[in-house]
Amino acid sequence: MTDSTVLRLNGLSKRFGPVVANDDVSLTLAKGEALALLGENGAGKTTLMNMLFGHYLPDAGSVEVADENGVLQSLPLGHPQAALAAGVGMVHQHFALAENINALDNITLGSEPLLALRRNRQAARAKIEGIIERSGLKAPLNTPVGRLSVGERQRVEILKALYRDARILVLDEPTAVLTPQEADTLFENIKAMTREGLSVIFISHKLREVLAFSDRIAVLRHGRKVGEMATADADEKAIARMMVGADTPKVARTDMAPGAPVLNLSGISVTGRSKRDTLKGVDLMVNAHEILGIAGISGNGQSALANVISGLAAPSEGHIQVDGIPVPKPGPAAMVKAGIGRIPEDRHHEGIVGAMSVAENMVIERLDDPEVQSRGLLRRDAIRDNAERLAQAYDVRGPGVTASSRLLSGGNIQKLILARVFERSPRLILANQPTRGLDMGAAAEVGRRLLEARERGAGVVLISEDLDEILGLADRIVVIRDGNLVEAGSHDREKIGLMMAGEPA
Amino acid sequence: MMDLLNILLSESFWAASLRIATPLIFGVLGALICERAGVLNLGIEGIFVVGAMCGWMAVWLGAGLWGGALAAAAAGALFGLLHAVLTVPLGLSQHVSGLGITLFATSVSYFTYRTALPNVSSPPRIEPFQALDIPLLSDLPFLGPVLFQQTALTWLALLMVAVVWYIMNRTALGVAIQAVGDNPDSVDAQGLSVYGLRIGAIVAGSALMALGGAFLTMSAFDAFFFGMVNGRGWVCIALVIFASWRPGKALFGALLFGAFDALQVRLQTEMGALVPGQVFLMAPYILSIIALVIAARSADYPRALLTPWFKGQR
Numbered sequence: 001m002t003d004s005t006v007l008r009l010n011g012l013s014k015r016f017g018p019v020v021a022n023d024d025v026s027l028t029l030a031k032g033e034a035l036a037l038l039g040e041n042g043a044g045k046t047t048l049m050n051m052l053f054g055h056y057l058p059d060a061g062s063v064e065v066a067d068e069n070g071v072l073q074s075l076p077l078g079h080p081q082a083a084l085a086a087g088v089g090m091v092h093q094h095f096a097l098a099e100n101i102n103a104l105d106n107i108t109l110g111s112e113p114l115l116a117l118r119r120n121r122q123a124a125r126a127k128i129e130g131i132i133e134r135s136g137l138k139a140p141l142n143t144p145v146g147r148l149s150v151g152e153r154q155r156v157e158i159l160k161a162l163y164r165d166a167r168i169l170v171l172d173e174p175t176a177v178l179t180p181q182e183a184d185t186l187f188e189n190i191k192a193m194t195r196e197g198l199s200v201i202f203i204s205h206k207l208r209e210v211l212a213f214s215d216r217i218a219v220l221r222h223g224r225k226v227g228e229m230a231t232a233d234a235d236e237k238a239i240a241r242m243m244v245g246a247d248t249p250k251v252a253r254t255d256m257a258p259g260a261p262v263l264n265l266s267g268i269s270v271t272g273r274s275k276r277d278t279l280k281g282v283d284l285m286v287n288a289h290e291i292l293g294i295a296g297i298s299g300n301g302q303s304a305l306a307n308v309i310s311g312l313a314a315p316s317e318g319h320i321q322v323d324g325i326p327v328p329k330p331g332p333a334a335m336v337k338a339g340i341g342r343i344p345e346d347r348h349h350e351g352i353v354g355a356m357s358v359a360e361n362m363v364i365e366r367l368d369d370p371e372v373q374s375r376g377l378l379r380r381d382a383i384r385d386n387a388e389r390l391a392q393a394y395d396v397r398g399p400g401v402t403a404s405s406r407l408l409s410g411g412n413i414q415k416l417i418l419a420r421v422f423e424r425s426p427r428l429i430l431a432n433q434p435t436r437g438l439d440m441g442a443a444a445e446v447g448r449r450l451l452e453a454r455e456r457g458a459g460v461v462l463i464s465e466d467l468d469e470i471l472g473l474a475d476r477i478v479v480i481r482d483g484n485l486v487e488a489g490s491h492d493r494e495k496i497g498l499m500m501a502g503e504p505a
Numbered sequence: 506m507m508d509l510l511n512i513l514l515s516e517s518f519w520a521a522s523l524r525i526a527t528p529l530i531f532g533v534l535g536a537l538i539c540e541r542a543g544v545l546n547l548g549i550e551g552i553f554v555v556g557a558m559c560g561w562m563a564v565w566l567g568a569g570l571w572g573g574a575l576a577a578a579a580a581g582a583l584f585g586l587l588h589a590v591l592t593v594p595l596g597l598s599q600h601v602s603g604l605g606i607t608l609f610a611t612s613v614s615y616f617t618y619r620t621a622l623p624n625v626s627s628p629p630r631i632e633p634f635q636a637l638d639i640p641l642l643s644d645l646p647f648l649g650p651v652l653f654q655q656t657a658l659t660w661l662a663l664l665m666v667a668v669v670w671y672i673m674n675r676t677a678l679g680v681a682i683q684a685v686g687d688n689p690d691s692v693d694a695q696g697l698s699v700y701g702l703r704i705g706a707i708v709a710g711s712a713l714m715a716l717g718g719a720f721l722t723m724s725a726f727d728a729f730f731f732g733m734v735n736g737r738g739w740v741c742i743a744l745v746i747f748a749s750w751r752p753g754k755a756l757f758g759a760l761l762f763g764a765f766d767a768l769q770v771r772l773q774t775e776m777g778a779l780v781p782g783q784v785f786l787m788a789p790y791i792l793s794i795i796a797l798v799i800a801a802r803s804a805d806y807p808r809a810l811l812t813p814w815f816k817g818q819r
Contacts, residue, residue, distance in 0.1 A: 081696045096694035098684035099808065105680045110695030112677040119677055160695070 004031040006199045007088075007168050008072060012051050012061035014044075021047040023223045024061070029168065031070075034190060034200045036214035036231070038207075040243055040439035044223035045203045046093070049170045053090040054080040065168065089161025090170040095153050099146030103139050103156045104128065107163045131162045134196060136189045151182035155189075162193075169193075171202040175209060176437060179298060187213040205243070205439055207236055219243055243440060253451060258475070259288030261324065262339075262459040263309070263428045268318035270304040270483075279304045280483040281317065286428060286459040291450060293474025294463040294485075297500050301483040302463050303345070306432045309461060310342045311335030323427050336365055341426030343417055345433045345463075347410065351417045354406030358398065359387030361405045362420050394419040395445075411442035418449050429453055432463045447473055467493065467500075512771045516650040521770075523655060524725065526763030528553070530662040531717030532741030533748060533755040534669050535710040539585075541673065541750055542706035543686035543809040547603025548588045549714050550738030551610030552581045556718025558614040561729040562621065564631045574658070574719050581715020582708045584610050589707040593700050596813030607738070618729060628728040634658055656724040658716070663756075665713065670752040682706050686807035689814035699814050714738070743793060747800045750807065761796065765789035 007029040014022045022044045029035050037045045050056045052063055057078035064072040065086040076082045083090075097106050108124045125141065132138060137155040145153060154174060161169055171190075175183035187209065190200055194215075204210050210217060210231070217234055219227040219242045227242045265284040272278040276299040284305075286292045296302060307313035308320070311332040320327045322338040336342075344350035352361045363372045363383050371382055387401035396415045398408040405416065414434065421429060431450060435443035450460050450473060464470050470477060477488040479499040488496050512518050532549060539546040546552075560577035564570060584606055591602040622628065634656035643653035673679035681702055685692045689699040717737070722729045740762060748754035769785040777785075 080694075084696055092694070094690075096688065096690035098687040098691040100687040100805075101680055101683050106684070106691060108677075109681060109684055109691065110697045114676075114678045114681060114697075116677060119675070 004070070005029070005072065006031050006066040006070075007052075008064040009048070009052065010062045010064070012048060012058045012063070014047055014051060014056060014058050020223050022051070022058075025220070025223070025225050026061075027218055027225070027228075029199050029201060031066075031199055032194050032197050033216060034194050034202065034214045036210040036217045037201055037203045037220065038205060038210055038217055038239065038243060039220035040205060040441055043220040043243075043439075045220055046172055047223075048220070049090060049172060049201065049203065051077070052083065053088060053170065054078050054083045084164055087165060087167035088170065089158075089164060089166030089168070091154070091157045091161060091172065091174065093172040093176060095157055097145045097153055097156060100144055102142050102144055103148070103152075103159070104141040106145055106156060107141075107160050111164065128159060128163060131159060135159075135162065135193050137162075151178055151186070154178065154186065158189075162198075166198070168199045168201070171200065173203050173205075175204065175206065183209060207239060210239075211236065240440065253473070254455075256289045256454065256475070258290040259457060261285050262288050262322065263461070264319075264321040264324075265308070266319050266321075268308055268315045268320070270308060270313055270315050272304055272313075275299055275482065276301065276303045277307075277313075278483040279308065279315070282483075282485045284478070284485060286461055288427075288457045288459055289454055290475045291454050291460040291462055291473050293470035293477045294461065294480050295467055295470050295477055295488065295496055295500060296465075296480035298465050300481050302432070302480055304483065305480065305485075306345065306430060306463055309335070309340065309428075309430045310344070311340075339427035341421035341424055341429045341458075343414075343421055343429065343431040343434045345436075347413050347417060348406075352405045352413055355404055357387075357402050358391070358396065358405045358408065358416060359384050359401040361416060362387045362390055362401075362423075365420060366424065390419040390423060394422075411438050414438060414442065414446065418446065422449060422453060425456070426453075426458060428459045428461065430461050430463075433465065434462070435464070435466065435469060443469075467496065508775050509772075512768065512775075516647055518764075518767055518771065519651040520654055521767040522760060522763040523651065523659060524763070525766045526759040527655075527659045527662045527724070528717035528720045528737055529741055529744060529759035529762055530666065530756060531713050531720065532738060533744045533759055534662075534665055534752060535713035535717070536741050536745045537748065537750055537752065537755055538669065538682070538710035538713070539707050540745055540807055540810055541686045542682050542703045543689065543807055543812065543814075544589070544592055544703055544707055545599045545603060545742075545811055546585070546588060546606075546707060546710060546714075547600060547742065548584055548606030548610060548711065549603075549741055550734060550736070551607035551614075552584050552711050552714040553718035553721075553734040553738045554611045554614045555580045555584055556715030557722045557733060558618055558718075558729050559715070560719030561631060561722035562618070564723065565629055570632075570634055570723060573723055574716060577715045577719035578712040581718070582712040585708045585711020585714075586704070588711070589704040592813065593703045593707070596815060599811050615731060628730065630727045631723070633722075633727040634724045658720045658724045661716070662720075666752050666756045673752065683807075686809050689809055693814075693816070699816070714741075717741075740790075740793065743797050746804050747793070747797050749800070749803075749805055758796075762789055762793055765792050 005028050009025060009027040011024045011026055012022055013024055025048055039045045047056065051058045054077065063075040063077060065075045065088060067073050075086050104125060107128055112119055128141060137158055139152045139155040139159065145156060174186060178186060194200055211234060214231045216230055217239065218225055219239060221243060263286040265282060267281050267283065268279055269281045270277065270279040279301050294302065304313060308315055311330045311334055314330060320330050322340060327334055327338050363386060366372055373379060384401060391401055394415045396412050396419060398412050408416065434446045454460055462470060462474055471491055471493060477491065477496060479486045479488050479496060481500060486499060488499060536546060536549055556577040559580040560573040563576035564573035568576060588602055588606045591597045592599045636654040637657055637660060639653050643649045681692060681697055685699055685702045692702065693699050718734060721733055744755065744758040744762065747758045766789045769788045773782055773785040
């Protein structure tokens with residue numbers, strides 16, 4: 001390696017019980033380089049970075065980090081303090097920020113003597129403002145972090161690392177919670193910092209941003225490094241193949257004639273506290289054998305629409321018909337009974353009851369079913385058998401059907417929800433951001449299941465911020481903006497993009 | 506109506522309010538520190554008893570008054586440490602541990618008292634703290650008698666309000682305590698010890714609570730009685746919420762409760778013939794419940810309150 005190497009991971013391995021999370025992974029990072037760490041969920045990306053940062057102690061291997069003079073020094077493993085001192089900063093997927101204190105205090109936390117009677121806030125502020133100046137990572141310093149936007153919080157997290165003089169910055173899925181615009185800004189900031197000599201490793205499974213913003217790509221699969229290449233030479237298809245180990249199965253989509261209407265919303269208005277919770281007299285018709293895609297920038301009324309269809313919000317005006325039958329008092333139970341299956345946006349909080357078992361979660365929407373209960377008592381054996389069968393059919397992996405559902409990974413929680421929804425053969429499926437945060441394999445599975453339901457004769461409302469997903473799955477596309485729905489009339493990406501932004505197409 | 510006005514304008518009423526508020530000020534500040542760090546300390550009622558007993562007994566055994574206060578604080582800190590070990594590194598239920606501490610601390614205090622004095626019917630008296638008589642200032646009209654006839658412990662309580670406020674808002678330690686009560690990960694990620702901060706806060710808070718108890722036997726009265734704490738600890742737990750975990754508001758809340766209490770005693774003598782005495786005894790509690798209902802609606806709880814944190818689990 002050249003003199004400019006700032007980080008070297010040598011043969012890192014880590015097992016959690018019988019699970020091999022990382023197996024003999026070696027990596028190097030050069031000064032000023034942006035390295036993308038790609039891989040599916042569970043490929044071992046985060047574990048690898050946690051070993052680098054000292055959160056986990058590796059079973060084998062070593063880490064070397066360059067000191068101020070560029071000489072590689074071996075890093076004591078298992079000590080976050082040592083990593084911090086060596087200039088490694090890590091920004092976790094879940095922010096580690098105290099919301100009741102301001103950004104300045106969050107950034108300086110731990111770098112001042114605790115027992116000093118006075119703080120030197122002036123010096124701290126000057127240093128932070130200098131970093132903001134150089135990196136472009138703007139964030140209000142005096143506002144409690146609880147009042148900052150997600151994008152601002154992320155910038156505060158990065159500022160925290162830079163304030164500690166990080167020379168190597170690790171970002172764990174930095175754009176998972178950002179809007180596309182915020183994501184672009186973030187990567188521009190990162191570019192600016194790498195030009196100043198900062199070295200960056202970012203974890204991602206979004207190919208687009210990896211191709212656009214990295215210098216080099218390393219791909220992990222099942223805990224092993226399966227490929228490494230300069231981004232300039234990278235080919236999207238080849239990388240995707242490397243990540244999943246085979247060509248991504250292109251979802252087969254046959255044309256189908258739409259059937260009778262299964263959902264009919266007419267003149268639905270919802271008065272919400274914010275724009276995201278407001279609908280302004282919308283009409284919507286979904287037919288059998290049809291996937292209707294709702295495209296739009298987040299916060300334009302998608303939540304309100306989803307809440308109306310799932311019965312969580314009562315419209316102030318308008319009528320709802322499911323399968324041609326009016327639903328006079330729409331509530332969650334009434335909508336489920338009317339034949340609507342819901343895949344909620346926040347699968348951890350609205351999709352499952354985390355403290356209840358996988359098996360119980362699988363029957364939670366049909367507790368009055370005689371297969372599930374008799375005379376008010378749950379039929380536990382039947383519930384477990386049902387769960388075993390569904391877990392098999394839908395490939396729900398985890399510690400078993402009697403374990404708490406919160407122990408499942410995000411992808412498996414989604415499969416649990418899919419199993420619950422599809423087993424009831426609903427007339428209409430509301431899929432709200434069904435693939436957000438899922439890896440490519442799991443996302444493809446969701447798409448396949450939605451198409452299967454369409455084939456069976458269900459209607460699907462697919463709300464997504466991922467335009468590619470809508471373009472790939474939907475028969476018909478409607479754009480939501482400012483609480484209004486407008487038929488897109490085509491699958492023209494450019495035109496839909498303009499409609500989403502509110503420009504006359 | 507005139508009577509009420511007379512009461513509210515009398516020096517003795519305000520002096521009494523401040524006197525009654527003093528143990529509450531210690532207690533609320535102590536509970537505030539614990540909860541700011543993310544740990545509810547329901548041991549407070551028992552720690553009051555321990556403080557009352559230890560302070561008084563140390564003086565009775567020959568320690569000076571300040572020696573007694575120190576003994577009370579140390580005993581409170583010890584029970585705080587027990588609560589801290591159970592709830593912080595071991596992560597047990599803060600409710601269960603706190604109530605256990607209260608039962609344990611109360612019983613141990615009574616046990617010690619009875620073992621030391623097996624056959625007395627009325628407890629031996631000590632020479633308690635006397636009013637700090639500051640020349641000239643004490644002679645000020647109205648303010649003089651209200652403020653300058655209080656004992657040193659009341660002054661210490663008022664001083665502690667300022668000290669706790671300063672630490673919480675102006676020092677790195679205070680910021681770290683606030684952060685650990687909101688999101689322990691934020692503290693851990695920056696290399697500070699979550700356990701250290703929380704244990705330290707509980708121990709310090711418990712020492713303050715015990716001083717509240719010590720005030721009862723060393724200032725308000727001059728001996729230790731069974732049942733003398735009489736729910737003051739629980740009142741502090743409510744007052745912390747009323748105070749939104751802020752020292753200044755804690756002082757205000759304690760004074761308000763003290764004023765209610767002082768008022769009911771006086772109304773009882775004025776109107777005792779018309780209304781049963783129990784109504785007046787209830788009044789401060791009912792009024793604090795009403796105040797709490799109003800204040801707690803917008804209460805901004807420390808987010809990590811009651812949530813144990815374990816190293817290495819994210």
